[in-house]
Amino acid sequence: MDWKDDAEQAAFRQQVRTVIEERLPERYRRGEGEWERDRRSEDASARDAAKAWGDALAEQGWFAPHWPKEYGGANLSPMEQFIFNQEMASHGAPGVGGQGVKQLGPTLIVHGTPEQKAEHLPKILSGEVDWRQGYSEPGAGSDLASLQTRAIRDGDDFVINGQKIWTSLAHVADWLYVLTRTDPDAPKHRGISFLLVDKATPGISIRPLVDMSYRHHFNEVFFEDVRVPARNLVGDENRGWYVGMTLLDFERSNITGAVSSRRTLDGLREYLKTEDGQSKSAVGRTEPLRGEIADRYIETDVMFNFSFRIISMQNRGLIPNYEASTSKLFASELNQRVARTGTRVFGLYSNILDRADARAPLQSDFTRTYLSSVSATIAAGTSEIQRNIIATRGLGLPRG
Numbered sequence: 596m597d598w599k600d601d602a603e604q605a606a607f608r609q610q611v612r613t614v615i616e617e618r619l620p621e622r623y624r625r626g627e628g629e630w631e632r633d634r635r636s637e638d639a640s641a642r643d644a645a646k647a648w649g650d651a652l653a654e655q656g657w658f659a660p661h662w663p664k665e666y667g668g669a670n671l672s673p674m675e676q677f678i679f680n681q682e683m684a685s686h687g688a689p690g691v692g693g694q695g696v697k698q699l700g701p702t703l704i705v706h707g708t709p710e711q712k713a714e715h716l717p718k719i720l721s722g723e724v725d726w727r728q729g730y731s732e733p734g735a736g737s738d739l740a741s742l743q744t745r746a747i748r749d750g751d752d753f754v755i756n757g758q759k760i761w762t763s764l765a766h767v768a769d770w771l772y773v774l775t776r777t778d779p780d781a782p783k784h785r786g787i788s789f790l791l792v793d794k795a796t797p798g799i800s801i802r803p804l805v806d807m808s809y810r811h812h813f814n815e816v817f818f819e820d821v822r823v824p825a826r827n828l829v830g831d832e833n834r835g836w837y838v839g840m841t842l843l844d845f846e847r848s849n850i851t852g853a854v855s856s857r858r859t860l861d862g863l864r865e866y867l868k869t870e871d872g873q874s875k876s877a878v879g880r881t882e883p884l885r886g887e888i889a890d891r892y893i894e895t896d897v898m899f900n901f902s903f904r905i906i907s908m909q910n911r912g913l914i915p916n917y918e919a920s921t922s923k924l925f926a927s928e929l930n931q932r933v934a935r936t937g938t939r940v941f942g943l944y945s946n947i948l949d950r951a952d953a954r955a956p957l958q959s960d961f962t963r964t965y966l967s968s969v970s971a972t973i974a975a976g977t978s979e980i981q982r983n984i985i986a987t988r989g990l991g992l993p994r995g
């Protein structure tokens with residue numbers, strides 16, 4: 596099999612490289628800052644870097660590369676998006692777009708009213724409004740359709756009561772998109788509605804959940820008599836499950852895993868050739884550790900082929916099903932294996948979490964990824980759920 600670009604793809608790849616080489620601000624080349632957050636930072640130099648990079652992307656329509664041109668995107672084909680993401684990841688450029696660009700925007704383009712599109716899409720593109728996802732609840736994660744947060748129609752409003760959990764970055768969000776139960780008597784998938792909720796609405800409170808790597812990423816979100824205008828309903832009342840699932844399809848088609856794992860391994864390989872790297876690692880004396888690194892390289896090649904299969908299907912207009920689960924499962928477990936290998940390579944030095952500590956190998960990147968990657972096999976569908984999908988839909992095995 597020949598994976599080489601054709602002439603058109605090679606030209607597009609070169610175009611992406613040129614923009615990155617000429618316009619990517621130093622801050623991001625050094626791996627500092629998060630573009631999404633920098634756009635709203637209090638630090639003027641962070642804001643300037645974010646603006647400079649945002650302008651470079653906007654000139655190409657790459658702020659929302661997969662959106663149709665009429666909504667301000669570049670209408671890139673799945674293969675072009677793959678090339679685009681590959682080049683961004685391999686140069687360490689910050690990922691494009693947050694949940695607004697990647698998930699809610701495309702969902703509104705499919706299911707939103709003209710008024711909803713006119714109100715929300717431009718603000719997603721300009722970065723003015725940050726969107727986050729209110730799906731999971733204490734009793735509804737893998738079995739999301741069991742959700743209980745209730746929305747009752749009252750005149751021109753819905754009134755929401757209930758609780759969401761694991762809501763990533765709800766504390767920095769401006770708006771939330773929320774799945775609610777509007778018909779408790781209907782079969783569970785058929786009584787759900789998808790609502791857009793301004794976080795400033797009275798009755799919303801947010802409580803932080805700090806994770807094992809000491810990050811405040813997750814939150815609990817409580818709704819107490821929160822009034823949401825009925826015009827914020829996306830799709831039909833009680834048909835929100837299907838709107839919500841469209842959005843998850845956009846969430847799961849992430850294809851940069853192979854490139855970023857390979858980049859991490861390349862960084863490790865280069866560091867191990869330096870004096871500092873050799874002084875902090877037993878790789879030079881330990882054959883099994885060298886073998887482990889070789890295994891991770893092989894696995895990133897396997898991962899690349901999974902990504903390529905998904906993208907080839909999408910390019911032919913097919914919708915990946917168990918194939919997306921295979922890719923998600925392998926990528927998230929690979930992410931954890933790479934982190935584990937890195938921490939084993941540095942032995943006791945891996946106990947240093949502080950990136951500023953001079954003794955920390957590679958600014959303790961592997962240690963921090965070791966902690967943060969635990970969640971990779973839970974987010975966006977756990978590994979058990981992915982294996983169930985592969986076993987039943989992919990292999991046709993009987994359900995229990």
Ligand SMILES: Cc1cc2nc3c(=O)[nH]c(=O)nc-3n(C[C@H](O)[C@H](O)[C@H](O)COP(=O)(O)OP(=O)(O)OC[C@H]3O[C@@H](n4cnc5c(N)ncnc54)[C@H](O)[C@@H]3O)c2cc1C
Nearest residue numbers: 728729730731735736737761762763970973974975977979
């Ligand atoms: C990094 C991260 C970010 C997240 N961000 C958000 C967000 O922004 N918004 C949001 O709404 N949610 C978010 N979540 C929540 C996420 O969607 C849920 O954690 C996930 O769906 C699993 O649900 P749960 O935690 O309730 O676990 P459960 O569903 O209770 O699962 C517990 C265990 O049981 C297993 N299990 C469950 N059902 C089955 C089954 N049928 N067969 C076999 N095993 C099973 C699971 O695999 C798991 O090991 C995030 C989670 C993480 C880790």
